[in-house]
Amino acid sequence: MKMMETAKSATGAIGSDVKTMSYIEAITEGLMEEMQRDERIFLIGEDIAAYGGVFKATRGLYEKFGPMRVIDSPISENFLVQGAVGAAIAGLIPSPEIQFDDFISLAVDGIVEHAAKMRYRSGGMFTCPMVIRCCYGAAVGGGLFHSQANQAWFMHCPGLVVVTPATPYDAKGLLKSAFRGQNPVLYYEHKRLYRTIKGPVPTHDYTVPLGKAAVVREGQHVTVISYALMLHRSLEAAEKLAAEGIDVEVIDLRTLLPYDKETILKSVEKTARAVVVYESSKTMGVGAEIGAMIAEDGFSFLDAPVRRVSPPDAPQEPFAPPLAEAYLPDANRIAEAIRETVAY
Amino acid sequence: MPVSNDELKGLYYYLTLVRTTDERCRRLFKQGRFHGTYFSAVGQEATVVGSCYGLRAEDTIGIQHREMGAAITKGMPLKYIMAELFARKDSPDRGKSHPCHYGWKPLGIITPASTIAAQTVIATGCALAYKIQKKDNVAVCFVGEGATSNGVWHEALNFAGVHKLNCVYVVQNNLWAESVPASLGVPVEDVSERAKAYGFPGVTIDGNDLFATYETSQDAIRRARRGEGPTLIEMKTYRWYGHSEIDPANYRTQEELEYWKKRDPVPRFEKILMERGVIDESYKQATMQRIEREIEEAIDFAEKSPQPEPHEILEDVYAPLV
Numbered sequence: 001m002k003m004m005e006t007a008k009s010a011t012g013a014i015g016s017d018v019k020t021m022s023y024i025e026a027i028t029e030g031l032m033e034e035m036q037r038d039e040r041i042f043l044i045g046e047d048i049a050a051y052g053g054v055f056k057a058t059r060g061l062y063e064k065f066g067p068m069r070v071i072d073s074p075i076s077e078n079f080l081v082q083g084a085v086g087a088a089i090a091g092l093i094p095s096p097e098i099q100f101d102d103f104i105s106l107a108v109d110g111i112v113e114h115a116a117k118m119r120y121r122s123g124g125m126f127t128c129p130m131v132i133r134c135c136y137g138a139a140v141g142g143g144l145f146h147s148q149a150n151q152a153w154f155m156h157c158p159g160l161v162v163v164t165p166a167t168p169y170d171a172k173g174l175l176k177s178a179f180r181g182q183n184p185v186l187y188y189e190h191k192r193l194y195r196t197i198k199g200p201v202p203t204h205d206y207t208v209p210l211g212k213a214a215v216v217r218e219g220q221h222v223t224v225i226s227y228a229l230m231l232h233r234s235l236e237a238a239e240k241l242a243a244e245g246i247d248v249e250v251i252d253l254r255t256l257l258p259y260d261k262e263t264i265l266k267s268v269e270k271t272a273r274a275v276v277v278y279e280s281s282k283t284m285g286v287g288a289e290i291g292a293m294i295a296e297d298g299f300s301f302l303d304a305p306v307r308r309v310s311p312p313d314a315p316q317e318p319f320a321p322p323l324a325e326a327y328l329p330d331a332n333r334i335a336e337a338i339r340e341t342v343a344y
Numbered sequence: 345m346p347v348s349n350d351e352l353k354g355l356y357y358y359l360t361l362v363r364t365t366d367e368r369c370r371r372l373f374k375q376g377r378f379h380g381t382y383f384s385a386v387g388q389e390a391t392v393v394g395s396c397y398g399l400r401a402e403d404t405i406g407i408q409h410r411e412m413g414a415a416i417t418k419g420m421p422l423k424y425i426m427a428e429l430f431a432r433k434d435s436p437d438r439g440k441s442h443p444c445h446y447g448w449k450p451l452g453i454i455t456p457a458s459t460i461a462a463q464t465v466i467a468t469g470c471a472l473a474y475k476i477q478k479k480d481n482v483a484v485c486f487v488g489e490g491a492t493s494n495g496v497w498h499e500a501l502n503f504a505g506v507h508k509l510n511c512v513y514v515v516q517n518n519l520w521a522e523s524v525p526a527s528l529g530v531p532v533e534d535v536s537e538r539a540k541a542y543g544f545p546g547v548t549i550d551g552n553d554l555f556a557t558y559e560t561s562q563d564a565i566r567r568a569r570r571g572e573g574p575t576l577i578e579m580k581t582y583r584w585y586g587h588s589e590i591d592p593a594n595y596r597t598q599e600e601l602e603y604w605k606k607r608d609p610v611p612r613f614e615k616i617l618m619e620r621g622v623i624d625e626s627y628k629q630a631t632m633q634r635i636e637r638e639i640e641e642a643i644d645f646a647e648k649s650p651q652p653e654p655h656e657i658l659e660d661v662y663a664p665l666v
Contacts, residue, residue, distance in 0.1 A: 079499035086469020122455035123438035182663030
């Protein structure tokens with residue numbers, strides 16, 4: 001059994017030219033470097049310019065790139081995305097920021113009908129290269145309307161790429177890939193990870209491929225499939241279980257759409273057991289798709305039913321601390337589900 | 345700026361071409377030669393011809409299902425319009441979207457979706473790009489009066505006003521949003537009043553007078569190119585037929601229809617050109633023959649184009665992932 005450095009798993013050894021930075025610093029630096037590399041990239045969003053964003057993800061960019069490349073927008077989420085689609089058609093690479101995932105419902109028309117379908121609906125004439133950055137997630141005391149995790153909504157939208165990194169390495173590498181392709185990418189940043197997770201990031205230019213999961217911990221007995229904050233809690237659970245002799249393999253999906261079936265099935269073929277750990281209400285969540293896919297394409301590998309570990313079917317994490325505590329699964333809850341799956 | 349005789353002849357050609365093509369498409373649909381539905385704009389031709397005639401290739405237009413005439417006047421080849429209606433392999437959308445979702449990238453004609461007002465918003469985003477790119481391209485954005493009650497339309501005009509974008513907002517007020525009368529959709533007599541809230545001029549004109557639609561649009565386009573910001577032009581007009589070919593339009597009176605048919609933009613413009621000696625009867629006949637031939641050739645191209653093949657269903661969902 002081997003505890004792998006999460007950040008190393010993406011592209012092998014990082015090398016010696018690394019520095020340690022937080023998840024949010026990796027995002028800011030990624031934006032900075034991509035904007036320097038390609039002058040077609042511009043940012044638009046609420047409070048992102050002189051203020052530097054509500055979480056300071058865009059700090060320093062307005063000063064460096066000026067008001068035509070870092071644009072403070074009116075409170076117009078719907079326009080933010082639809083306008084960005086137009087700017088993409090006209091030859092730029094826009095990056096609209098949705099301040100909280102709880103406000104993304106106002107921009108769904110732009111994301112679903114326009115960004116995701118532009119290439120398809122125009123027979124490939126128009127492409128829509130853009131990176132929609134969206135801050136999401138529970139566990140920061142944000143209450144019902146500043147904590148949502150709506151990834152599953154957008155996993156139902158072919159044409160869109162949905163990513164959410166768990167580490168500074170992947171945060172920067174996935175962001176760079178997002179800016180270098182021709183697809184619209186919904187780039188989900190977990191706000192709990194912004195300053196709680198630090199890790200090594202190369203000082204040289206690198207990318208992390210879209211659509212590829214990473215095996216971040218190798219194991220023999222059970223496969224845990226997760227991403228972002230829940231990945232870290234899954235890794236914590238795996239450490240606890242190692243002491244009990246349960247050898248857990250952990251996969252970081254990284255890209256939720258289109259996701260990496262091959263890596264999941266290869267792992268389940270080896271372990272014969274799968275647990276999906278995800279953030280957002282249980283019914284029709286990320287785990288529903290991953291579980292169904294394993295049942296359909298990997299049934300013969302399985303020695304136990306696929307388990308889902310998620311928050312309950314509450315609308316989102318409520319505000320009062322005892323209610324909030326009851327929402328996201330912690331490492332103990334995840335470990336218990338893994339034990340049951342292994343014992344089945 | 346006086347309108348030259350060459351411009352008048354050009355406008356006459358497109359006005360006649362758009363009317364004739366539209367009536368022909370209605371017939372093709374009724375004959376079952378293409379499927380889905382068809383959205384006629386007969387009666388409204390002067391709005392799109394006047395606002396699109398003379399646009400540059402690099403200017404963009406944001407259109408919806410009823411603006412076939414805008415696509416034609418911008419220069420979209422008629423054969424691709426027909427291939428789009430017939431949903432064939434040679435359609436610019438390769439049969440993916442919908443018969444009336446005309447789009448043609450070489451001329452900045454954005455393939456629309458069906459959410460009303462979005463085409464205006466996306467074209468406004470193009471204008472934002474022009475500002476960042478320091479280009480004097482113009483985005484002409486079309487809606488009916490119905491779409492001016494949609495929230496995102498206001499978000500776009502607000503943003504365009506703040507940033508003085510190179511936009512011309514054309515509102516074709518045809519009195520009906522599908523079956524809902526303007527009296528239940530818009531609480532002001534003139535939609536142009538709405539521009540005041542966004543800090544740029546709004547004007548209301550007779551949308552069936554091609555001189556007015558052309559000259560007003562030209563002023564607004566020149567103003568936009570100079571970087572002086574957007575203009576909203578409300579063009580009062582009327583759609584003769586139903587929302588689509590399956591809508592008998594029973595919600596309106598015969599009197600209302602007759603009133604507007606007397607204000608038909610096509611003979612009205614033609615009469616003035618005849619009186620001024622810009623065209624004569626033989627010019628008219630030659631133009632009609634040319635148009636009939638062009639339409640027949642386009643239909644022939646579309647009908648001979650192959651059907652898309654089932655395996656193409658997954659083409660163009662994604663560009664290659666990197």
